[in-house]
Amino acid sequence: MRVGLYGGSFNPAHGGHAHVAETALARLGLDRVIWLVSPQNPLKGVSETAPLALRLAGAARRARGAAMIVSDAESRMGARYSVDTVRRLKARFPGVRFVWIMGADSLASLHFWRDWRGLIRALPLAIVARPRFTLTSLNSPAARRFADARLPESAARRLAVARPPAWLYLTGRWDFSASTALRNSP
Numbered sequence: 001m002r003v004g005l006y007g008g009s010f011n012p013a014h015g016g017h018a019h020v021a022e023t024a025l026a027r028l029g030l031d032r033v034i035w036l037v038s039p040q041n042p043l044k045g046v047s048e049t050a051p052l053a054l055r056l057a058g059a060a061r062r063a064r065g066a067a068m069i070v071s072d073a074e075s076r077m078g079a080r081y082s083v084d085t086v087r088r089l090k091a092r093f094p095g096v097r098f099v100w101i102m103g104a105d106s107l108a109s110l111h112f113w114r115d116w117r118g119l120i121r122a123l124p125l126a127i128v129a130r131p132r133f134t135l136t137s138l139n140s141p142a143a144r145r146f147a148d149a150r151l152p153e154s155a156a157r158r159l160a161v162a163r164p165p166a167w168l169y170l171t172g173r174w175d176f177s178a179s180t181a182l183r184n185s186p
Helices: 015-028 052-062 073-077 082-092 104-112 116-122 134-138 141-145 153-161 179-184
Strands: 002-008 032-037 068-071 097-103 125-128 167-170
Touching: 002 015, 002 082, 015 032, 015 052, 015 097, 015 125, 015 153, 015 167, 032 052, 032 073, 052 068, 073 082, 082 097, 082 116, 097 104, 097 153, 104 116, 104 125, 104 134, 104 141, 116 141, 153 167
Parallel strands: 002 032, 002 097, 032 068, 097 125, 125 167
Antiparallel strands: none
């Protein structure tokens, strides 16, 4: 089974999140995409994050189809960091081929994540293009550090079986939705 892990605050979930998940599902040939709704992003303040139940409900409204699963697994596992979540899931489900899914905006800031190098070495990554982030993401410290592990976009269907570190950048239609804009709108 090939499963995409799509972690985030989803604060709130929007069309851009759905676009990233749907693009990864289709282009990578995944069986499932699990939206891992973070109990609290360690890089963001508690006061700016909506309650987990609201964010789970919002993600559930955006994650359409049987292949999309919205989960509070990180909260139930007590995992605070993505790398810990990945390690636990891989240990619990050794036969599953996991791929980490993120928008290009997340790749641009990946070097701020706890043990980001360990995350990249733990499983393949699929980065989906997001408006205004192509240059900053592809020139980010993480992209530069693992430039030799980047696969061509044509390898998308083989990414789940690639030996990490391995990542690719998926281009295509853009969705301009952004959580920050939605939170700041009247």
